[in-house]
Every structure is written in structure tokens, then in C-alpha cells.
Amino acid sequence: MSETTMITLLRHGEVELGNVFCGSTDPALSDTGWSQMQKSIEDEESWDKVISSPLQRCAEFAESLAAQEELEFITDExxxxxxxGDWDGTSPQDILEEDPDTLNAWWKSPTRVVPPNGEAFLDFRSRVLKAFHEISENNKGGNVLLVTHAGVIRVVLMYILGMQDENLFRLNVDYASISRIRLYSDETGEWGTLISHT
Structure with a gap:
């Protein structure tokens, strides 16, 4: 018997800090960012569950939406x-002045170059995909909204599309963008398709 699971990925909107690296840094959404997210889901059908990054730029909107729609709400770190690492909360322009070689090397090869005191891409990829596989396993036949970040969304889409890691930045993930994934599972295994990415 085959089952179909839908997972919608929603990136957070604009944040109050502006154009800086926001990894573990936890700025709030700007008013514009909140409006961007509301606009993105205007024409969406409801979900069974809302799962979110615990960082406030994702979780505050996700929790509000779940409460409004009376949906189960979960955060997953x-x-x-x-x-x-050291780049968190800093603009690319400032880093270019202080350490242009490392930043340029990272832009060219973000999966191999690690920001100073930052998280290695392979570790990041591993934790994201482990969590994603758990979502698909625990919500078979369901319809889940995942509110998260650009890097997370890139990792999931690369996995679904079978892309090589070094092509990370070929995927553009705008503020409040929505990506829809359909997962199929049957006795032969599980596979997924990207339905839309806007």
C-alpha cells in the first residue's frame, strides 16, 4: 500500500538586523518580514501540523499560525x-574588510570551507536530514508545514533533487519563499518530488 505525504517548507521573512549572517543569532522578524510570511500563505490550504526552528524569526510566526488554525505545534532545534561562528551577526561587507580570503573561499565552496568557529556543512546536513527523515516517517499520509531557514531548505531540496553539495548556492531561497515536496512510500521504499518552489 502506498502513502503520500506533503511537506511545505516556509522560510522566515526579513529580520530586524538587516543584511547580516544570521545563523545562531536570533533576531526578531521585522514588520515587513511578518507581512511577507502572511502573504506567502494566503492561498495555502491548512496543514495537519506545524513544525518550526526554535529561533524566534521562525517560531513566533509558526506558533501564531498554529494557534489560529488550532494545529499541533512543535519546535525542533x-x-x-x-x-x-564568528561571522554570525556580521555583514558580508564587514567580513570582506577583515577576512576577504576566507569569505571568498566559502562563497566558492560553502560545503568545504567552514566559517571561523562555525559549523561544518556536513554536520549541518546530517542533522537536518535526520530530522527531515523523522518528519516523513512520523507523518505518513499527512500534510506538514515546516517553518525554517534558507540553509535548511537548500539541504532538503538538494536531497530531494539529488543535487551535489557543492551546488548549494544554485538554489535561491528568498524571504518567505514556499517550497512544496511530495513524498511517496510503499513496499519498495520512499522517494520524493519537488512540486513547486516560489
Missing amino acids: RFQEIDF
């Missing part, structure tokens, strides 16, 4: 953004 494994869906936090990658930790940028």
Missing part, C-alpha cells in the same frame, strides 16, 4: 540555521 535540528531545523536551526547553520551556525556561522
Whole structure:
């Protein structure tokens, strides 16, 4: 017997800190960011459950939505953004002035170069995909909304599409973007397809 599971990935909106690396840094959504997220889900059907990164730029909106729709709400720290270490809370322009070689090397090869005192990409990828597999296993036949970060969404989409890690930045993930994934499972195993990415 086959089952179909729907998972919708929603990135948080604009944050109050502006254009800085926000990994473990925890800024609030700006008013614009809140509006961006509301607009993104205007035409969406309801979900069975809302799962969110615990960082406030995701969790505050997700919890509000779950309460409004009377849905189960869960936070999972494994869906936090990658930790940028010393770069967290700093703008790319400032880093270019202080350490241009490392930043340029990271932009060219983000899966191999680690920001100073930051999280290695393979560790990040491992925790995200472990959590994602648990969602799919525990919600078979369901319809789940996952509110999270650009890096997390890239990792999940690369996995679904079978992309190589080094192509990470070929996936554009805007503020409040929505990606829809359909997972199929039967006696032969599980596979997924990307339905839309806007």
C-alpha cells in the first residue's frame, strides 16, 4: 500500500538586523518580514501540523499560525540555521574588510570551507536530514508545514533533487519563499518530488 505525504517548507521573512549572517543569532522578524510570511500563505490550504526552528524569526510566526488554525505545534532545534561562528551577526561587507580570503573561499565552496568557529556543512546536513527523515516517517499520509531557514531548505531540496553539495548556492531561497515536496512510500521504499518552489 502506498502513502503520500506533503511537506511545505516556509522560510522566515526579513529580520530586524538587516543584511547580516544570521545563523545562531536570533533576531526578531521585522514588520515587513511578518507581512511577507502572511502573504506567502494566503492561498495555502491548512496543514495537519506545524513544525518550526526554535529561533524566534521562525517560531513566533509558526506558533501564531498554529494557534489560529488550532494545529499541533512543535519546535525542533535540528531545523536551526547553520551556525556561522564568528561571522554570525556580521555583514558580508564587514567580513570582506577583515577576512576577504576566507569569505571568498566559502562563497566558492560553502560545503568545504567552514566559517571561523562555525559549523561544518556536513554536520549541518546530517542533522537536518535526520530530522527531515523523522518528519516523513512520523507523518505518513499527512500534510506538514515546516517553518525554517534558507540553509535548511537548500539541504532538503538538494536531497530531494539529488543535487551535489557543492551546488548549494544554485538554489535561491528568498524571504518567505514556499517550497512544496511530495513524498511517496510503499513496499519498495520512499522517494520524493519537488512540486513547486516560489
